[in-house]
Amino acid sequence: MVEAVVAVTKKNSLALLIAAALALPLTTTYASEEEASFQYGHYEDGARNLFNAQSGFKPIQVDSIQTNTKLKLADRVRLAFNYTQDTWSGATPVTTAPLAFAGNRQRVIDAKKNILSGASPYLQNDAVYVDSQFNPLQQDLKTAKFTKNNQLVHTLSTASPETRKQGDLRFGYDWDEASLDIGAGTSAENDYNSSFGNIGGRLDFNQKLTSVNFGASYTASETDATLDHDAFDYIKDLKTLGKLKNKFVKGQKKDWSGSLGLTQVLNKAALVEGSVSYTVSNGYMANPYKTTAILFVDPMQKIGKNGELNAKMFAFLEQRPDERQQWTENLRYVQHVARFDASLHLDYRFYHDDWGIQAHTISSDWIQSLGDGWSITPRVRYYSQNAADFYTPYVLTKQAGNKTTFDSKLLPQNYSSDYRLSGYGALSGGLTVTKKFAKGLELQAGAEYYTHAGALKLGSGGEGNYADFDGYLVNAALKVDLATLSMANSNHTEHSHHAHHRASVPAGVMFDHVLPNAGDVMISYRYMYANQAGTTQNRTNVISDATIVNNGCEPRKCFVTPDEMSMNMHMLDLMYAPTDWLTLMLMPQFMDMHMTMRALNGAPPTPNMMTDALGAAIVHSAHEHTTGGIGDTGMYALFNLLKLSNQQLNISLGVTAPTGDSGIQLRDTHKFDLGFIHYGMQLGSGTWDFKPALTYTVNVDDWSFGAQLNGTKRLESHNKAGFVLGDIFQATGWGSYNWTNWLAASVRGVYTLQGSLQGAYRGVYHQIGAMDYGQNYGGRFVDVGFGINASMPNGSLQGNRLSFEWLQPVHDDVNGYQLPREGALSATWSYAF
Amino acid sequence: MYRFFYLLPIIFLWGCSSVSPWERGTLAKSEMRLDVAPLQSSLRSHQYGSREAASGGGQSGGGGCGCY
Numbered sequence: 001m002v003e004a005v006v007a008v009t010k011k012n013s014l015a016l017l018i019a020a021a022l023a024l025p026l027t028t029t030y031a032s033e034e035e036a037s038f039q040y041g042h043y044e045d046g047a048r049n050l051f052n053a054q055s056g057f058k059p060i061q062v063d064s065i066q067t068n069t070k071l072k073l074a075d076r077v078r079l080a081f082n083y084t085q086d087t088w089s090g091a092t093p094v095t096t097a098p099l100a101f102a103g104n105r106q107r108v109i110d111a112k113k114n115i116l117s118g119a120s121p122y123l124q125n126d127a128v129y130v131d132s133q134f135n136p137l138q139q140d141l142k143t144a145k146f147t148k149n150n151q152l153v154h155t156l157s158t159a160s161p162e163t164r165k166q167g168d169l170r171f172g173y174d175w176d177e178a179s180l181d182i183g184a185g186t187s188a189e190n191d192y193n194s195s196f197g198n199i200g201g202r203l204d205f206n207q208k209l210t211s212v213n214f215g216a217s218y219t220a221s222e223t224d225a226t227l228d229h230d231a232f233d234y235i236k237d238l239k240t241l242g243k244l245k246n247k248f249v250k251g252q253k254k255d256w257s258g259s260l261g262l263t264q265v266l267n268k269a270a271l272v273e274g275s276v277s278y279t280v281s282n283g284y285m286a287n288p289y290k291t292t293a294i295l296f297v298d299p300m301q302k303i304g305k306n307g308e309l310n311a312k313m314f315a316f317l318e319q320r321p322d323e324r325q326q327w328t329e330n331l332r333y334v335q336h337v338a339r340f341d342a343s344l345h346l347d348y349r350f351y352h353d354d355w356g357i358q359a360h361t362i363s364s365d366w367i368q369s370l371g372d373g374w375s376i377t378p379r380v381r382y383y384s385q386n387a388a389d390f391y392t393p394y395v396l397t398k399q400a401g402n403k404t405t406f407d408s409k410l411l412p413q414n415y416s417s418d419y420r421l422s423g424y425g426a427l428s429g430g431l432t433v434t435k436k437f438a439k440g441l442e443l444q445a446g447a448e449y450y451t452h453a454g455a456l457k458l459g460s461g462g463e464g465n466y467a468d469f470d471g472y473l474v475n476a477a478l479k480v481d482l483a484t485l486s487m488a489n490s491n492h493t494e495h496s497h498h499a500h501h502r503a504s505v506p507a508g509v510m511f512d513h514v515l516p517n518a519g520d521v522m523i524s525y526r527y528m529y530a531n532q533a534g535t536t537q538n539r540t541n542v543i544s545d546a547t548i549v550n551n552g553c554e555p556r557k558c559f560v561t562p563d564e565m566s567m568n569m570h571m572l573d574l575m576y577a578p579t580d581w582l583t584l585m586l587m588p589q590f591m592d593m594h595m596t597m598r599a600l601n602g603a604p605p606t607p608n609m610m611t612d613a614l615g616a617a618i619v620h621s622a623h624e625h626t627t628g629g630i631g632d633t634g635m636y637a638l639f640n641l642l643k644l645s646n647q648q649l650n651i652s653l654g655v656t657a658p659t660g661d662s663g664i665q666l667r668d669t670h671k672f673d674l675g676f677i678h679y680g681m682q683l684g685s686g687t688w689d690f691k692p693a694l695t696y697t698v699n700v701d702d703w704s705f706g707a708q709l710n711g712t713k714r715l716e717s718h719n720k721a722g723f724v725l726g727d728i729f730q731a732t733g734w735g736s737y738n739w740t741n742w743l744a745a746s747v748r749g750v751y752t753l754q755g756s757l758q759g760a761y762r763g764v765y766h767q768i769g770a771m772d773y774g775q776n777y778g779g780r781f782v783d784v785g786f787g788i789n790a791s792m793p794n795g796s797l798q799g800n801r802l803s804f805e806w807l808q809p810v811h812d813d814v815n816g817y818q819l820p821r822e823g824a825l826s827a828t829w830s831y832a833f
Numbered sequence: 834m835y836r837f838f839y840l841l842p843i844i845f846l847w848g849c850s851s852v853s854p855w856e857r858g859t860l861a862k863s864e865m866r867l868d869v870a871p872l873q874s875s876l877r878s879h880q881y882g883s884r885e886a887a888s889g890g891g892q893s894g895g896g897g898c899g900c901y
Contacts, residue, residue, distance in 0.1 A: 037872055039872040041876040062880075062883075064879070066875065209851075209852060263867070268852045268857065268859055269860070271865070273867055328887070332867055334865055334867060336859045336865060338859075343862070343864040343865055345867075345869070349887070351888075357886045357887065359886065361887065365869075367864040367869060369864070375864065377869075383885060385885065388886065420885060420886050421886055426885065432873065434870075444873065446873055448877070450880075452884065473876070473877065475873055477870070477873060479872075
């Protein structure tokens, strides 16, 4: 079956398609059998309408990367590995309340320029008024007159950056007319972890024109959240109406899910799929960061002279049922339109659950081929849902809100003002452009605009326009079809030789070679992990807490010190040779960082966090800090200065563009603006940087040797945030030995010199430890690297190269006061074709 | 169980369909797959899932929250 595909080497697309048609069940969604893909995505909300409050909060934004690798382990055995990482930060609604009750309290940063900081969530108001019909009353502060105002508004709160990582593995086995897949994975974030397992299968009938698909999955999730600092003081305990006692919310959830589908080829240009799925969930399903406002009005009180009733508004954690059953029914239709050489995809989904939500989703994609591998896909999607039974913007309870008379039994059992449970509609439209290259490489870029509005709900009864918002999603993806590549490469001896030469270079070395022929392409995915931990050093000496306190933060004192800092970096290395003497290289990066701190023994007393921003910053440092997102983007040109049969000398000249954020700030806490996060947690340098490298390599029998000088020169005196990282000079040399024709081991030495950070943040910034001072960055470092490299000389994965290197620090001479480095791991997969 | 009834018309179509192997060139094109760009679809599903109450419908799911 599969051999039928591989045997087709002629570039006859019709023959290829027929072969594919014979081999694969037409009704399945399987893409290429062996492929590697990478995607970057960015989603951003638009600003929310807060009416009279002008929030300085940035709306929520999310950066995502996804990698997906599919391989064949044997003729009928498939393996797929997926990795997803999201990092998000920004403001979202935490509750809803009448506008008259002023939920978004502002702090003025610069009155002249009318700049306001993010409005603090103000979830409690002991003195609000309603009329005899319980409509909210707005009081004019000058005339003291009341006017009815039913306008609602969200109260926003913002979050420091947070990262989620998910990995999953899936094994599949194919029979002639059936397949079975078994998978498992795990997802981890600061306050939510889940693990899942699933099984899915397919049975083909009717000469593969009909398929039955089935699947089942189980997910176990755990919430372990710390309540919002700014909001915690205002959240009430359900029993006593006093301040909530516990700021930690823990919960567990279990989901069981099953699905059944039938796919049918209708004719030679159309197919349809119908499927149903059912999920039952038990456990904690509320969002720990969402509160519901409860309005207490004592019905026994006398009506005031202006017709007003006194009322109190308090916030409670939202309450959701601990069981949910969800049903989904899908219909998908695909039609090829020969006249336009296009395909139409129509999807309809009906969703309903026992929380009272019914939702309709309809989407349509028109995939238009433009020739030469190009296609363009306009898309439109409409979604509409009605509200959950327990959704309410706020709860009205007719009782006095004080500890002695409060009766929690008079409150509804469940309530939530989460806008996602309200009635509304959403309309989105987008465009995707795809280019397929002959050698099995595919690039894709897409954008989609999304608008959410109560008025867009099917029928009437949508939520008010205070909850309307919009957003956009963009993505860029790269896919490599490994099966096509290996076919194209099967007789390419120069590549084999080239791959063999490349096999000996350690994973952590970049810019080491120029592609040999005009038109050559090489794709690499590089991953790097680096870690710092241990006892803080001054130059080469391990020092005591007291020394750090007194000298690490000169001219001030240090309060805390980093405990552990780690960085994960994902790089995509795209190389193309327009001529045989020049190679161009584009290197986008995605990174995330993590840091924990501890209090220093002998530090000065921490100022009161309720009255002093520095105190709030020091207390807040007990929480781990994370950042993540797109890093700086490298653009390079590589030339051969010398090219002999066994030696190469090449030079790489390039720059990095400051695409990484260098102005990330911590969220407000205890009503204080904490300002910029520590320098080392920023994702980019913020400056354009010049990065030259000179590399020499030589091969002698089974031995290979190389040496490289490289540097980073900052081309600007400071970045937008106000600082500039130190320049870097690095010298490295390596030797490697080919044990077999596919496996090599390497040893490397690295010397790195980096200057200290110059300048300082312009803006709010609390210096609590040595990492907040520029003099404590850079230094002189020596590492020894041990690497192992494998390259596939033949078989379906011919031309693939996989290498790993561990860099072990042997000498740290740091500038000022820094944590010692523990080591760095590099892993590189590359493919030249 | 009534929910499965709407699958019946598809089952009826089963018997009507006859597409010979040499007529399947169009159906084998990548743009005729039910999910043409799975990575893009999963990104979209995640974004919709973080903004809408309805989710799922895909085969054998599972995953984390990432709720923002």
